[in-house]
Amino acid sequence: MSSSGFSPAPPPVFNGEGYHIWAVKMKTYLQAFDFQSHTAQIRQHSDDRAKRFKAMSCIQRSVSDVIFTRIMACESPKKAWDMLKEEFQGTERSRQKQL
Numbered sequence: 001m002s003s004s005g006f007s008p009a010p011p012p013v014f015n016g017e018g019y020h021i022w023a024v025k026m027k028t029y030l031q032a033f034d035f036q037s038h039t040a041q042i043r044q045h046s047d048d049r050a051k052r053f054k055a056m057s058c059i060q061r062s063v064s065d066v067i068f069t070r071i072m073a074c075e076s077p078k079k080a081w082d083m084l085k086e087e088f089q090g091t092e093r094s095r096q097k098q099l
Contacts, residue, residue, distance in 0.1 A: 008033060052077055059084075 012025040030039060055077035060068055063084075070087065074080035 056080065 009029075011029050012022055014022045014026075056074075059071070059077055059080050063071070067084070071080040071083055074083060
């Protein structure tokens, strides 16, 4: 905030009733302090995180339990995918050696 002595009003409080009124007031409040862009960034981060969990779930469900134990420590779907690829397809270098 600037040093003009302006103190922002507290945000509108939602008491469980009149959501549509609160939502309009809250959007205006967030826009007044340029928080709207921050909430969009938070939402994007949450969406990205959900996509990673969905992808990991798909990979984990699509392998047998024996193979699952090999990727269960992976914290991202990319790591799990790369581990499976390297183990079962090999690296470019190992494929060249096999030829």
